[in-house]
Amino acid sequence: MGEFELIRHYFAAAPCAQAGDGVALGIGDDCALLALPAGEQLAVSTDTLVAGVHFPAVCEPFLLGQRSLAVAASDLAAMGATPVAFTLALTLPTVHADWLKAYAQGLNLMARQCGLSLVGGDTTHGPLSLTMTVFGRVPAGQALTRSGARPGDLVCVGGELGNAAGALPLVLGEREAAVALAEPLLAHYWSPPPQLALGQALRGKASAALDISDGLLADCGHIATASGVSIVLSLEQLPLGTALQGLLGLEGARQAALTGGDDYVIAFTLPPAHLAGLQAAGWPVHVVGRVEAGSGVSLRDHAGADITPRTRGYQHF
Numbered sequence: 001m002g003e004f005e006l007i008r009h010y011f012a013a014a015p016c017a018q019a020g021d022g023v024a025l026g027i028g029d030d031c032a033l034l035a036l037p038a039g040e041q042l043a044v045s046t047d048t049l050v051a052g053v054h055f056p057a058v059c060e061p062f063l064l065g066q067r068s069l070a071v072a073a074s075d076l077a078a079m080g081a082t083p084v085a086f087t088l089a090l091t092l093p094t095v096h097a098d099w100l101k102a103y104a105q106g107l108n109l110m111a112r113q114c115g116l117s118l119v120g121g122d123t124t125h126g127p128l129s130l131t132m133t134v135f136g137r138v139p140a141g142q143a144l145t146r147s148g149a150r151p152g153d154l155v156c157v158g159g160e161l162g163n164a165a166g167a168l169p170l171v172l173g174e175r176e177a178a179v180a181l182a183e184p185l186l187a188h189y190w191s192p193p194p195q196l197a198l199g200q201a202l203r204g205k206a207s208a209a210l211d212i213s214d215g216l217l218a219d220c221g222h223i224a225t226a227s228g229v230s231i232v233l234s235l236e237q238l239p240l241g242t243a244l245q246g247l248l249g250l251e252g253a254r255q256a257a258l259t260g261g262d263d264y265v266i267a268f269t270l271p272p273a274h275l276a277g278l279q280a281a282g283w284p285v286h287v288v289g290r291v292e293a294g295s296g297v298s299l300r301d302h303a304g305a306d307i308t309p310r311t312r313g314y315q316h317f
Contacts, residue, residue: 065106165260
């Protein structure tokens with residue numbers, strides 16, 4: 001099967017590749033054309049996933065299809081953007097029809113859940129890797145960035161932490177667990193739901209935001225650096241799921257939450273006046289710390305002692 005036949009058969013014909021809101025021209029020409037409403041800006045982000053680095057070299061392609069787009073769409077959520085479209089650059093060692101069919105089905109499922117239209121990409125031969133570029137729109141001047149945190153703000157997260165890190169030994173076959181513990185952790189690893197609605201709800205309220213991909217400590221460090229502030233996290237306030245604690249115990253769950261990464265939950269700083277309103281509206285806002293004058297990130301125990309670990313999170317190099 002040639003490159004263009006592959007694209008037409010598995011991707012161009014998928015429901016997610018049909019023209020959607022904001023897409024003036026999709027797959028078929030040298031470029032796609034996106035149409036933005038007046039007064040809105042284009043948000044763009046690219047993520048690459050490499051076999052053996054970001055996911056197991058042998059895994060279920062349907063699940064990989066969901067995960068590969070979800071982790072990219074999470075960047076749109078972190079900026080408060082409304083999803084519009086995405087492209088896929090797919091590098092394959094070999095062409096297997098069953099693998100491509102299952103991968104495209106998983107990709108289409110996540111695309112439909114996120115409201116993203118597939119508008120183009122590329123295919124080539126080589127070691128398995130997946131590069132997604134996602135496009136969103138956001139009202140001019142309202143995008144959430146990493147640089148707005150101020151002393152006095154609360155540090156919050158949009159849900160439980162550590163579930164994907166807890167799932168990793170299960171994904172790699174390094175350990176087993178009862179179904180009740182394994183299923184919710186594996187679901188979070190393979191299909192982390194991008195918090196798109198929460199990101200949009202935080203526009204005009206959160207002072208800074210990002211999605212947690214490398215671990216809470218490491219990613220809060222990005223906000224601290226960009227904003228020129230100090231972030232103090234509280235060990236006792238980490239939101240931990242029952243499945244994670246059942247698998248790893250309390251201390252193991254805390255370690256996974258702090259440094260494990262792959263959560264794809266939004267971490268954000270918030271002026272205290274906005275907290276009650278967001279929680280009353282049903283948003284999963286958990287306070288995990290505070291912003292102070294200074295620099296860097298620290299972790300405190302219940303007595304206020306500094307217990308910041310040496311390892312902060314995933315390192316790409």
